[in-house]
């Protein structure tokens with residue numbers, strides 16, 4: 158439909174960027190970026206009339222996002238009209254437009270397009286050798302000042318290198334080194350810096366991504382207090398095993414896996430350093446607590462090891478987030494049975510007796526109520542009592 162509409166409007170239409178890259182790599186990518194040599198917003202409006210999705214228009218960027226019922230998203234961008242207005246029928250100029258659009262991109266592997274209209278339907282547009290670079294597994298910047306224009310490209314490059322196991326082409330490697338040495342990363346706001354780190358940790362191979370950050374001397378820009386070494390890398394490799402183990406429990410938890418990698422990454426920082434890190438990146442409360450947890454890790458771990466009674470295990474683990482518990486196992490998987498017991502059983506145990514029962518026994522409310530109920534809960538956790546009657550008897554005694 159898009160191709161036919163482009164023909165009707167006499168626009169050239171291309172699909173560009175990540176979708177094409179992943180198509181050639183044989184990988185799925187559901188982000189469709191369309192570029193038209195013409196009025197992209199008008200094109201998106203007309204296309205949406207046919208596809209009946211939801212349309213968001215961003216006039217300032219000349220782009221539109223079309224969301225279809227099945228959740229699929231189409232980004233439609235416009236190549237700037239002034240480049241070719243009035244002479245749209247001249248093919249060299251038309252080609253020039255998509256060429257310029259592609260030249261603005263970061264790496265050759267992301268600067269590929271496929272034409273979607275007319276006689277050239279399905280034709281690969283490859284001005285910068287992107288296809289060969291994909292075949293060779295090479296990441297190549299398109300121009301020398303690219304990283305100064307946009308330092309986030311360094312992080313994008315590392316992300317693609319880690320995701321696909323690609324190498325930087327020598328000149329690109331040199332450009333990254335030069336840009337990092339010239340402190341280009343300091344130009345990024347802390348918010349952006351953190352979001353680029355997060356994207357890398359969320360990508361397919363977070364450990365490789367961290368290794369590349371280390372190799373390119375970028376970790377110190379995130380925090381001078383981060384230490385990354387073989388020992389921590391080894392720990393990080395355990396994340397996957399622990400997550401697999403968690404799956405076998407069949408419990409549903411909502412949490413972000415990348416946070417585990419972040420916890421391992423900052424592990425070893427002291428209280429002051431973590432506080433600074435949290436402030437620098439303006440991390441939310443939950444995330445800040447997770448990072449602070451790395452400080453209590455050692456004592457919790459040894460106390461849990463020594464714990465024998467169920468109630469001891471319960472009171473040790475109560476209040477910690479699932480990420481914290483998983484971190485315990487990342488460091489010491491022998492604790493898994495205790496964590497499992499807590500997750501599957503202990504945390505659900507509740508008592509049915511309440512202050513009302515104590516009043517029924519003829520007592521006036523007082524601070525001892527709390528202790529008495531706590532004692533009942535402890536007995537229940539340890540399996541000494543199981544039902545309401547036993548709880549009542551225990552409470553009375």
Ligand code: ATP
Nearest residue numbers: 173174175176188190261262263267268307309310
């Ligand atoms: P991913 O698979 O991680 O989503 P992607 O390449 O599809 O990767 P997008 O952020 O969706 O990432 O970008 C789409 C396209 O836009 C890229 O393929 C690239 O051509 C271009 N692009 C994105 N970010 C930049 C950038 N910072 N500098 C230059 N071009 C960029």
